Amino acid sequence: MGAQERASIGISKQLLIRLPNYLNYLKTLRKENESLINISAPTIAAALGQNEVQVRKDLAAVSSSAGKPKTGFCIKELIHDIESFLGYDSVDEAVLAGAGNLGRAFLSYKGFDDFGLKILMAFDKDEKVVGQIIAGKHIMPIDRLQEFCQRLKVNIGIITVPAEQAQEVCDQMVRGGILAIWNFAPIHLSVPDHVLVHNENMVASLAKLSNHLAERMSDEDGIKGGTKK
Amino acid sequence: MGAQERASIGISKQLLIRLPNYLNYLKTLRKENESLINISAPTIAAALGQNEVQVRKDLAAVSSSAGKPKTGFCIKELIHDIESFLGYDSVDEAVLAGAGNLGRAFLSYKGFDDFGLKILMAFDKDEKVVGQIIAGKHIMPIDRLQEFCQRLKVNIGIITVPAEQAQEVCDQMVRGGILAIWNFAPIHLSVPDHVLVHNENMVASLAKLSNHLAERMSDEDGIKGGTKK
DNA sequence: TAGATTGTTAATCGATTAACAATC
DNA sequence: TAGATTGTTAATCGATTAACAATC
Known part of the structure; x- marks a missing residue:
């Protein structure tokens, strides 16, 4: 069973979804400010609106070297580690x-x-x-x-x-x-x-958007279960 | 019910992902065999490789009428209920x-x-x-x-x-x-x-595929449970 | 009735979050 | 040192699965 295989090796699908986001953020960060060397988990968490413990755990899971208290992680290294974890270096x-x-x-x-x-x-x-x-x-x-x-x-x-x-x-x-x-x-x-x-x-994505709108509409109307449009 | 409760209570994102799959399956089923009237949760579950209790719960959540023991749900009704739950009938x-x-x-x-x-x-x-x-x-x-x-x-x-x-x-x-x-x-x-x-x-999707391949490759090599690093 | 299927309640599992000691 | 940040262990939360009584 696919799900069991994946579980046994222990890479959650969620992690695979979050990693590209971190990568994205780190890359734009480096582009915007080249003098920046280190980054902390709380900073990333704040920027992406995620829980900071989660970010810390994720980074710990993929990082080849441990982060340093008070300084955090080396951006360049982190980018490399995430890319290699995600398999971007293999074709x-x-x-x-x-x-x-x-x-x-x-x-x-x-x-x-x-x-x-x-x-x-x-x-x-x-x-x-x-x-x-x-x-x-x-x-x-x-x-x-x-x-x-x-x-x-x-x-x-x-x-x-x-x-x-x-x-x-x-x-x-x-x-x-x-x-x-x-x-x-x-x-x-x-x-x-x-x-x-x-x-x-x-x-499914569409359903999610549509659902959000339905919720907002009914919020505004103060009606629970109002029709969508 | 279903559609009414949608707005007030948060619906799990997972459900919104599974519903289109059910819908899909039901529609192709109806196309292939028009004489088929009813369908049971276990049948759907088997076809889509999902847990049957989960399917039953999902159907219960969106269905306007209760399923009948031994017969299951009316396909036509079910299609309609899922579509309306997902908001396909509103633009x-x-x-x-x-x-x-x-x-x-x-x-x-x-x-x-x-x-x-x-x-x-x-x-x-x-x-x-x-x-x-x-x-x-x-x-x-x-x-x-x-x-x-x-x-x-x-x-x-x-x-x-x-x-x-x-x-x-x-x-x-x-x-x-x-x-x-x-x-x-x-x-x-x-x-x-x-x-x-x-x-x-x-x-992220790409990462998932890539990850599956990496696992398969290492499976073939006889390496089990090893992480990627 | 017997068997299949339903819906519900309880147990399990995994993922997220909180708390905290260790470290630079 | 003091403060920020780390990694880890424990608590919480949500979603999935198992068990079971009710029903056609």
Whole structure:
């Protein structure tokens, strides 16, 4: 079971969510003020609106050297430690299926390099798109997806095709030896146990926003359970 | 009940993540087999690999009528209840800032209608983009963002501009009365307390995938329970 | 009735927060 | 030293899972 595996090794999913935020903060900090050398957990906590003990624990978990009382952590070292913990220094190679708008956004996005993700190639069903080169990446016909997964020995597949095609594309990736799938299609994918599917759940995010608004509306009205709009 | 209690009591974020999955499953189920009328919590749980008590509790929380022992819930009703709980039947209006690839993907995506989100208009800095109409939505100059937020009385702002511009855009939205921000820029945004920022944390997702791969690799090597460092 | 499924109450688990001694 | 900050141990909180009686 995926959840149990992760638990046994002891990296909480929460930590993986917070670390990029710390990293972000530290990087902008360094950019803004180059003379700054050290940073303390309470400072980070205050800046990001988090509990300071939590930040301290997180830093302790990833930092290669202990923090110093009264001074804190060396920013540069900390950035390095977080990056290496998150695996940004190793390169994960990926293929992408579905070169529509969202897919193209991925292909064009330069930032992934910094996070250790390299998209090698893209695949699409549409013959008009096949053969194009987007941001230096070739678009191949979708029926060669499996073949290329095997040949390139990539581990990550990104799915940005419409929901109807997603399971089929997913199956091809799995047969091609893909181990982790980043799924943007709003559908539940069936995969063997050894494959991880991460659903980029836009719809859940939307629900969260929508819910916040519903709460605020009813707060203002003083009505409990008022309709949303 | 469900929808009524939503506003008053805080709903766990977890529930909001699981509900769209149930919905998804139920919809595909209905499409595949139209003669199916009822469904039980254990069935859903098995299909989605979740604990059955959890599913039962979730359903109890959103369902308008109680489930029947031995038969379960009416699929059609359940779909309706979940949709209404998630607010898909009410429309949340939004504006979008940043009509690059990602932004355009949003503007073109038809699916949001089903989830109660309507993007009215988009804004961009680039003069070449301003004036265009993408998927029926006008692209306006970014410096009119605040003005239009106020005039249109929208509640949701979607940020798909580069990180450097994100805080500035965010501030304009806040001044324009936006209450919830869906942020795709990889940066921490500062907002007043009453505004909700949901960071679509692509980078954290990536970390999760990358982490899964790292674990699998070390599993294969026969190393168990070792931490990454 | 017998068996499946429900909803609820209690136990467990994990993650967050609080308290505090150690250290520079 | 005095004060800030560290890391650790204990308490709290919330969410998940287990146990079970009620019901069709």
